[in-house]
Amino acid sequence: MNFDIAISIVMTLVVAATPILLAGLGELIAEKSGVLNLGVEGMMLVGAVAGFIAASLTGFTPFGYAVAALAGICASLLFGVLALTLGSNQVATGLALTIFGTGLSSLAGAGFVGTTITRLPALFPPTLAGHPLLRLVFGYDVIVYLSIALTFAATWFLNHTRLGLILRSVGESDASAHAIGYPVTTIRYGAVAFGGALAGLAGAYYSLAVTPMWADRITAGRGWIALALVVFSSWRPWRLLLGAYIFGAVMTLELYSKAAGFALLPPEMLAMLPYLATVAALAVIAMRPSRGRLDAPRCLGKPFRAGA
Amino acid sequence: MRIRLEPRKAPSRLALYGAPIMAIALTMLAGMVLFTLMGFRGGAAVFEIFIEPLLEPQRWPDIAVKASPLVMIATGLAIGFRANVWNIGAEGQYIVGAVAGTGVALATYEIESAWILPLMLLASLLGGAVWAAIPAILRVRLKVSEILTSLMLTYVALQLLYYLVRGPWRDPEGYNFPQTRMFSEAQTVPNLLEGTQLHWGVPLTFLVVLITWFVMSRTLLGYQVKVVGLAPMAARLGGFSENRTVLMTMLVSGALAGLAGMIECSATFGQLTPQFPVNYGFTAIIVAFLGRLHPVGVLIGGLALATSYIGADIAQTASALPQAATGLIQAMMLFFLLGVDIFVINRIRIAPCVPRLAS
Numbered sequence: 001m002n003f004d005i006a007i008s009i010v011m012t013l014v015v016a017a018t019p020i021l022l023a024g025l026g027e028l029i030a031e032k033s034g035v036l037n038l039g040v041e042g043m044m045l046v047g048a049v050a051g052f053i054a055a056s057l058t059g060f061t062p063f064g065y066a067v068a069a070l071a072g073i074c075a076s077l078l079f080g081v082l083a084l085t086l087g088s089n090q091v092a093t094g095l096a097l098t099i100f101g102t103g104l105s106s107l108a109g110a111g112f113v114g115t116t117i118t119r120l121p122a123l124f125p126p127t128l129a130g131h132p133l134l135r136l137v138f139g140y141d142v143i144v145y146l147s148i149a150l151t152f153a154a155t156w157f158l159n160h161t162r163l164g165l166i167l168r169s170v171g172e173s174d175a176s177a178h179a180i181g182y183p184v185t186t187i188r189y190g191a192v193a194f195g196g197a198l199a200g201l202a203g204a205y206y207s208l209a210v211t212p213m214w215a216d217r218i219t220a221g222r223g224w225i226a227l228a229l230v231v232f233s234s235w236r237p238w239r240l241l242l243g244a245y246i247f248g249a250v251m252t253l254e255l256y257s258k259a260a261g262f263a264l265l266p267p268e269m270l271a272m273l274p275y276l277a278t279v280a281a282l283a284v285i286a287m288r289p290s291r292g293r294l295d296a297p298r299c300l301g302k303p304f305r306a307g308a
Numbered sequence: 309m310r311i312r313l314e315p316r317k318a319p320s321r322l323a324l325y326g327a328p329i330m331a332i333a334l335t336m337l338a339g340m341v342l343f344t345l346m347g348f349r350g351g352a353a354v355f356e357i358f359i360e361p362l363l364e365p366q367r368w369p370d371i372a373v374k375a376s377p378l379v380m381i382a383t384g385l386a387i388g389f390r391a392n393v394w395n396i397g398a399e400g401q402y403i404v405g406a407v408a409g410t411g412v413a414l415a416t417y418e419i420e421s422a423w424i425l426p427l428m429l430l431a432s433l434l435g436g437a438v439w440a441a442i443p444a445i446l447r448v449r450l451k452v453s454e455i456l457t458s459l460m461l462t463y464v465a466l467q468l469l470y471y472l473v474r475g476p477w478r479d480p481e482g483y484n485f486p487q488t489r490m491f492s493e494a495q496t497v498p499n500l501l502e503g504t505q506l507h508w509g510v511p512l513t514f515l516v517v518l519i520t521w522f523v524m525s526r527t528l529l530g531y532q533v534k535v536v537g538l539a540p541m542a543a544r545l546g547g548f549s550e551n552r553t554v555l556m557t558m559l560v561s562g563a564l565a566g567l568a569g570m571i572e573c574s575a576t577f578g579q580l581t582p583q584f585p586v587n588y589g590f591t592a593i594i595v596a597f598l599g600r601l602h603p604v605g606v607l608i609g610g611l612a613l614a615t616s617y618i619g620a621d622i623a624q625t626a627s628a629l630p631q632a633a634t635g636l637i638q639a640m641m642l643f644f645l646l647g648v649d650i651f652v653i654n655r656i657r658i659a660p661c662v663p664r665l666a667s
Contacts, residue, residue, distance in 0.1 A: 038455065078643070088646040091394055091455065095593060096642040103635025107346075110630055221463050228456045268471035275463040279446070282457060286450035305313075 007136050009252055014144060015210060016255075017248025019044075019202035019219075021147045023226035024233070024240045025154055026198030031230055032158060033191035034171035034299035038094025039079050040199050041223030042101025047072040047200025049105035052207040052214045055117045062120070065143070065204050072200020073193050075101060080192045084185050087303040102217065112214045119212050143205055150198070154237040167191060171297035174304040184304050199223065221275070228278045232285050234295040243281070250274050313654040323651040328598045328605075331645035332358070332612065338640055343629065353627040357619035357637065369504035371614045373576070376513045377402075379610035380568040381592035383513075383520050384561030386601040390524075391537040393557045397443065397458030398565040399589025400465035401436040405566020406573040407469060408435025410488060410580040413495045414477060424494045429570055436566015437559045439465065444558035448551045454558065466585065473582055487581040497575035509571035514607075516564065521603040533557060565589060587635075594642045613638065 023040050030037050037043075050071035055064025075097060083093045120141040122129035128138035158164040170177045170187050178184045206218045225247060233239035254270040336354050344350030361367045381398050388395050395401075409432035416424050443457040474486045482489070500506040524530035536543040536553040543550060568588070577584050595613050599605030620634040 082643065082646050086647055086650040088649060092593075092597060092642070093646050095396060095590075096639055096646060099590060099594070099635060100639035100643065103632055103637075103639050106632035107630055107636055110632065221459075224456065224459050228460070231453070231456070266471055266475060268467040268474070271470075272464045272467045275460040278460050279442075279457050282452045283446055283450055286446075286452045 004132065007133070009256060010136060011139060012255060013245065013248040013252040014140060015248075016251045017244040018144050018147045019205040019210065020222055020226045020229060020247055021151065021241055021244035022143075022205065023199045023202035023223055024229045024244060025147070025150050025237060026195035026202075027227055028230050028233070028235055028237060028240060029154060029158075029167070030188075030191045030195035031300055032171045032235060032297055033167050033188045034174055034297050034302065034304070035083065035188050035192055036090045036094065036301035037076065037079055037083075037097070037192060037195055038091060038227065039075070039097025039101065040094075040195075040227050041219060041221065042098035043072045043075045043196050043199035044203030044206075044219045044223045045101040045105035045217070046075045046203065048203030048207040048218050049109040049112075049214065051200070051204030052115075052117065053108065053112055055208055056112060056115045059118075061118060061208055064117070064208050065120075065201060068200040068204030068208075069197040070200070072196040072198070072203070074196070076192045076196025076199070077189075079196075080189050083303070084188050084192065087305055090301045090303070098223070106216045109214045109216070113216075115214065117208060117212055119209050141209060143201065143209065148241070151237045151241045158237070168297075171299055174299045174302070178304070188304075202226070225274060225278050228282055231296075232281045234285070235297065247274060247277065250277050311656060311658050313650065314657045316653055316655050319652050320655075323648075324600065327645060327648040327652060328600070328609065328612075330648045331598070331641055334644040334648070335637060335640045338644070339637055342636075343627075343633070348629055349627050353623045353629045353633075356623040356626055356629075357616050359619075360622055361615045361618040367618055369501065369506040370618050371611060372510050373505045373507065374617050375607075375610040375614035376510045377568040377572045377588050378592050378595050378613055379607055380513045380516055380571075381561075381565045381589060382595035382599065382606045382610060383517055383603055384564030385592055386596040386599065386603070386606055387520065387524065387533060388557035388561045389537075389596055390601050391533045391553050391557050392540075393447075393554050393561075394453075394455045395440060395443070395458050395558055395561045396455055396593060397440070397460075397462045397589070398561065398592055399585060399587060400458070400462030401439045401562040401565035402569035402572075402589045403462075403465040403469050403585050404439040404569070405432035405436035405563075406569035406580060406584065407465075407472060408432050408438075408566065409570035410477070410573065413491050413574075414488060416495070417489065417492070420492070420494050422494070425497065425574075428495060428574070429567060432566040432570030433563040434566070436569065437563040439566070440558045440562020441555075444555050444562075447558075448554055454554075462589070469580070469585070470582055473580055477580065479579075488579045490579045491574055495574065496578060497571055505576075507571075507575040509575050512571070513568075517603045517607050524603060565592075591638055594638050597642060597645055613641075 023044055027037060027040055047068035051064040051068030054067035055061045079093055079097050082088045083090045120143065122139055123142045123145060124138040128134050158168060166182050167187055170182060170184050174184050203219055207214055211218060229240055229243040229247065232243045250273050254273055257264065257270060258267055336358055339354045340350040343353045361371060381402065385395060385398055409428040412428045412431045439461060442461060443454040446452040446457055447454045473488060477488045479487055479489045497507045497509050500508055500510065532548045533553055535546065536548055536550055540550060573580055573584050591613055595606055595609040598612065599609035616637055617634060623629040624631060
């Protein structure tokens, strides 16, 4: 019995960590190319609402995820046009995207409150996914495995491919990359769009798997936690995964202690925990002697204009 | 033919001050299209949001009351943004300011004294400043980005508010509603004009704008803030401490947000309730940009945003436009502003397509 609960807790942790990992990976790639997109929360909300509407209208959940990724890309291109083509301030543009996504999602989702959808089934057959012990490894839907595969892929892409090297060089020194002849703006567009797709998926994971229903501001600031985790990870995908799972644990603690009703802390204090932990994590990572700053891509957040 | 942007030799003043007007015009246009596509009466809705409140004098006091917290918060934020200090957690400082002031109010329950309200306002200034001090100190000491930490603390502040009104501060005679006691008369920001919502917080905001304008444009302190933002290297060589500037701008913006929170809480709600924070701290960011980070501009920007709030209420009853449309309209304003802003430092050149050597 206790063993069963322990397994369930770990599985909840993985599910809670998955959207943060996805959104974080997307932002990590964008930041590696030198773009600071603070609109993660907004892109997630756009993906969450678009995915939910698509899934509930068609009754086909995979279609919901596809639409969510597409919606995330569209939202990220809005950021791209302003910040990359027109060279606007990236901090302000990202904030605008978050405010925009919040407004758009609550406007579009208003008619879908109370609608239900079916979750994606577990990827593996019931003998594995329903096994009392093995479900710990095989009991998840395809998105969870996708997020882990993407962590592999991102590491490999950044460190072992030519395009990954070019992307990093664009983020470290846009002027030099441009001088060699790499299309800086195009590469950044690609990175931002990838970030948008993953943020869209991450948002949809809330409305289609974690909750699964539509509620206003369903992502509850998790996009900002993903942004913080990218800093925490020092822009390394595997550390991002570790960070996401630690946060999954904090959120699961909140969930289970609420359900079990043990009153170590009032529920509001528990709800503060992920955010306080994020602040603490950022402080701790910054305390390492001079490391944190050296890890950040040099051109992060700086607009680039060829010939300017 | 190719169209390209070319840097101007000097920023265009026309573009600088024209951009917000252009952005509002474009928002109206885009809003019309968007709302029509969504099946509302687009033209009518946009007219109700942007124009109708201005045509009805009985709504002007409401606009002023709505603009007051927005302008107060945005004035503080604009100081920081000038110095490249990105406090985006004003919403949290706004909440903690109200919490601190309410703490004083509850402690002085049943005491009648003219000192209580000033004490509450002072507490709210301190509360907001303390909440902003956390990201400020982390930035100064450890170089942690204030963007993420100030925002995270907004969520913490919100939970703190929920905890207090559901737990220790709940009104014992309030039928279990999660809210505090009503403030007494000595604890309420007094009304300014009989028969309207207008209260003394409005002239106070005006005073804050005046003082900020004076400090920013006529004193060394204001100059220091601008230099640190525009040319950090020059600031260092000139002996202006960046850390002190970060600390000061964060504390001032936090304090002003806290004060705005207490005034709103006391004048509009008369008690601390979970319904009182409505994202003014985020809208104020738009106000600051729309106002070109200048105190007088912020005043105008705040009035524009307040008009859209009042107008959205009209559109909600007249055109059945959902409340959420307000957020969308506000975000579009900022988007268009950021887009139009490109013409402040660039001009459009339409040139025949000539092959260039260095591409």
